[in-house]
Amino acid sequence: MDTITIYCKNTHAYHDVPCGISLIELKDLLGIQMAYPIIAAHVNYKVENLNFRLYKPKDVEFLDASSPSGMRVYVRTLNMVLACAVNELFPEMDLRVEHPISKGYYCTLQWHLDKNTELTEEKEPPVMTSEMISAIKERMLQIIAEDRPIAEEEKQTKMVMKMFAERYNNESSIFETLGNPYCRYFSMGDYIDYYTNVLLPSSGYLTLFDIIPYKDGLLMRIPNRQNPTVLEDAIPQDKMFSIFQEYNRWNKLLRINNVSDFNAVCKKKLSFALIKLAEALHEKKIAQIADAIAEKQPKIVFISGPSSSGKTTFSKRLQIQLLVDGIRPEVLSMDDYFVNRVDTPKDENGDWDFENVNAVDLPFFRQQMHDLLDGKEIELPTYDFTIGQRVFKGRKLKLAKDSVLVIEGLHALNPCVLPDVDKKLTFKIFVSALTTINIDNHNWIPTTDIRLLRRIVRDYKYRGFSAKETIARCPSVVRGEMNWVYPFQEEADEMFNSALIFEFAVLKRHAEPILQEVPKFCEEYTEAHRLLKFLQYFIPIPEKDIPPTSFLREFVGGSSFRY
Numbered sequence: 001m002d003t004i005t006i007y008c009k010n011t012h013a014y015h016d017v018p019c020g021i022s023l024i025e026l027k028d029l030l031g032i033q034m035a036y037p038i039i040a041a042h043v044n045y046k047v048e049n050l051n052f053r054l055y056k057p058k059d060v061e062f063l064d065a066s067s068p069s070g071m072r073v074y075v076r077t078l079n080m081v082l083a084c085a086v087n088e089l090f091p092e093m094d095l096r097v098e099h100p101i102s103k104g105y106y107c108t109l110q111w112h113l114d115k116n117t118e119l120t121e122e123k124e125p126p127v128m129t130s131e132m133i134s135a136i137k138e139r140m141l142q143i144i145a146e147d148r149p150i151a152e153e154e155k156q157t158k159m160v161m162k163m164f165a166e167r168y169n170n171e172s173s174i175f176e177t178l179g180n181p182y183c184r185y186f187s188m189g190d191y192i193d194y195y196t197n198v199l200l201p202s203s204g205y206l207t208l209f210d211i212i213p214y215k216d217g218l219l220m221r222i223p224n225r226q227n228p229t230v231l232e233d234a235i236p237q238d239k240m241f242s243i244f245q246e247y248n249r250w251n252k253l254l255r256i257n258n259v260s261d262f263n264a265v266c267k268k269k270l271s272f273a274l275i276k277l278a279e280a281l282h283e284k285k286i287a288q289i290a291d292a293i294a295e296k297q298p299k300i301v302f303i304s305g306p307s308s309s310g311k312t313t314f315s316k317r318l319q320i321q322l323l324v325d326g327i328r329p330e331v332l333s334m335d336d337y338f339v340n341r342v343d344t345p346k347d348e349n350g351d352w353d354f355e356n357v358n359a360v361d362l363p364f365f366r367q368q369m370h371d372l373l374d375g376k377e378i379e380l381p382t383y384d385f386t387i388g389q390r391v392f393k394g395r396k397l398k399l400a401k402d403s404v405l406v407i408e409g410l411h412a413l414n415p416c417v418l419p420d421v422d423k424k425l426t427f428k429i430f431v432s433a434l435t436t437i438n439i440d441n442h443n444w445i446p447t448t449d450i451r452l453l454r455r456i457v458r459d460y461k462y463r464g465f466s467a468k469e470t471i472a473r474c475p476s477v478v479r480g481e482m483n484w485v486y487p488f489q490e491e492a493d494e495m496f497n498s499a500l501i502f503e504f505a506v507l508k509r510h511a512e513p514i515l516q517e518v519p520k521f522c523e524e525y526t527e528a529h530r531l532l533k534f535l536q537y538f539i540p541i542p543e544k545d546i547p548p549t550s551f552l553r554e555f556v557g558g559s560s561f562r563y
Contacts, residue, residue: 006054007060009042010034023050024201027062036064036228037207039200040073045525046074048154063230069526075105075222076278077150077200078209080109082220084191085139092125094168096441098217099434103232105444106241108217112168125216133218137211147204148188149159157183163192173260177537189391190278196443196534215241234489235402238470241496247436250281256501259439263539271502271541278500279547286314289319289429289494293404296493298427299373300405301329304412304483304488305431308458310498310551314431315408316561317549328402333555334409334417335363336381347476355480357411361390369418372399373425399557410481413488430492433499433551439537448478450499450507453531454555457510461557468512471524498551505541510556 002019017026018429023041032038041048042061047069054060056227063070083095086109093109100106109126131155155163160183161175167400174194175183175273185194188203200206210221220270224232254277256262265274293301304316305311318328338344338354339361346355368378376399381390411417413428433454435445451472489495512535518528546552553559 004054005057006307007059008032009059017054019055021051022053023048023060025063026054026060032062034062036066037184037205038062038064039070039205040198040330042069045520045523046529047198047526049073051152051202052198065223066224066226067218069227071228071454072513073198073200074206074228075205076195076197078206078220078222079105080150080186080188080195080199081140081143081206081444082136082195082211083193084143084188085136087191089135089139090132094441097220097438097444099438099444100243100247100438100447101241102214102219102234102237104214104222105220106214106217106244107220110441128213128217130213133213133284134301136218140209140211143188144203144206147202150182150199151187151199151203153180153187154184154314157181167192173264174258174537175261177260179541184241188218193442194536196439197530204344218258225454228274239430239492240491241493243434243497244434247434247497247499250278251436251501254501256437258441259437259537262437262501262505266505266541272545274502275500275545278502279550282498282500282551283317285496286317287321287324289496290327292326293322293427294325294327295401296427298404298426299338299399300369300407300418300427302412302413302417302426302428303406303408303431304410304429304485304492306451306485307410307477308455308555309432310554311408311431312431312563313549313551313554313559314496314498315406318406318429322404322406322488323472325403326402328400330399330403330408332380332407334360334365334407334412336383336390337361338390340353340381340390344361344388347479349476351476353476353480355410355477355484357414357416359483360409360411360417362417366418367407372397372405372419373421374558375399376508415482415488415491423516428492428494430489430495431498432495434497435499436497437501437504445504445534449531449534450503453504453507453511453546456514456531457507458555460514461510466517467511467528468518468522468524471518500550500552502541503552504535505538506546506552506556507541508535508538508540509543511535519554557563 002014004019005016008013008030011030027038040063042060057344065071066073079097086093086095086154092112094112096110098106098108098110109128157175186199208223208231210217219234221231221234224230303311303315315331319331322329338358339359343559345353345356345358357550371378378397380393380395380397382393384391413430433450434447435450438444456467457469459470515528515532518525547556
């Protein structure tokens with residue numbers, strides 16, 4: 001029997017194994033045991049299904065649901081089982097995964113469109129009752145108990161398009177976008193579906209989930225990412241949900257439901273109108289927030305949000321709208337109040353933890369803010385990131401009667417920043433980049449992807465960091481945001497979504513060559529490869545029509561603001 005040599009990262013050893021062995025067979029042969037059930041593997045740093053067979057020497061690392069790649073496989077498979085259950089119970093309807101919310105995924109049902117139905121003639125979405133949701137959950141449990149095999153199949157694109165057109169009527173054009181002669185899809189018995197990456201070998205691998213009523217739809221609850229033996233807590237996020245719904249209404253105004261609709265607009269050379277309308281909607285929202293501030297008349301406006309959410313551009317555009325309302329904004333960045341580098345807290349790996357609230361000199365910050373509110377003049381600090389120290393350059397500030405402090409920073413919404421200031425004197429804004437377009441009904445775009453791509457492009461262009469370095473830093477940034485930013489987002493008076501519907505089509509031109517520089521033999525290649533595959537779904541558009549005040553300009557260049 002022919003053999004091949006593989007290196008298993010779980011055993012830290014080389015193994016001679018039969019040529020053509022599947023990953024499941026390899027797992028059993030090597031006796032791999034992990035903290036949680038194994039559900040996928042990295043093969044040469046690419047995610048592969050457990051049925052994947054090895055014919056050449058490879059590096060293999062088995063994954064459970066506690067890894068980001070493993071959790072994505074689990075959730076995609078859970079989504080397919082949910083969609084299949086809906087199809088079996090309500091064949092005239094289709095599941096639509098709208099967006100992540102409350103540590104799960106908000107889903108609705110929609111009617112299958114007749115091919116001759118005009119967009120303006122769409123039916124009202126079906127009302128989802130608690131009885132329907134209970135029935136869907138029960139059918140999912142049946143599908144899981146039957147342990148139905150999930151097959152990965154590949155056929156000529158024209159054949160796949162015909163199959164999906166017959167089942168979904170309007171789900172075929174995503175295959176055209178990819179431009180491949182053959183397309184991969186998945187089947188579970190007679191049910192077929194499309195997903196952007198691999199799934200579990202069968203439905204029986206799913207051990208934990210829940211389906212509960214949520215708003216006018218349902219919430220697909222998933223395992224906790226740190227401890228997959230328990231479910232994520234379904235935390236209330238009413239304000240975040242309202243922002244998503246607002247942008248869904250905007251998308252309907254733009255007549256864009258998914259990436260295929262967007263690409264169709266671009267093919268018709270109508271991206272110019274799309275850009276202008278999307279930018280106008282942003283400007284209108286910022287003006288409305290400025291009007292709300294003028295009505296409340298606070299002394300401090302706090303602006304917070306995760307990394308690469310566009311906080312700086314938002315604060316600059318808000319300044320303009322506040323001036324229109326007769327308010328003089330004085331903008332401060334909490335980054336200037338960082339402690340000296342030697343005093344910065346460190347994370348569990350011994351690296352500088354800049355996302356930690358204690359990376360800010362809170363006593364000094366509080367003293368200066370109270371002095372300003374008491375009418376005193378202060379000398380503002382400037383943080384020199386080159387030497388890692390706070391310096392003073394003679395900048396003075398004293399608030400006038402018509403002034404308002406605008407404080408922008410990662411921790412601006414954290415109550416511990418200024419705990420003893422009357423809430424009547426404050427106005428809090430949470431800024432994030434929440435993806436408002438899906439690939440199709442069953443394939444959503446993670447809300448973190450738009451910010452990660454922004455950061456990769458910006459760090460490469462302006463900070464001298466490679467994509468590999470930015471991706472390596474990402475887990476630490478995300479942990480910091482989960483601990484220090486997201487817990488306070490619902491305390492905001494207003495939320496603002498800085499994402500633009502055309503953004504991925506512009507970032508594509510910038511990000512692809514940067515991501516292609518990531519070596520194929522390192523941990524960061526897994527994420528780079530995933531992002532490159534994802535960007536294939538978008539038709540690139542030129543950026544010449546994007547105004548110089550756009551949020552996107554902060555990352556790709558050409559902004560009229562100074563950063």
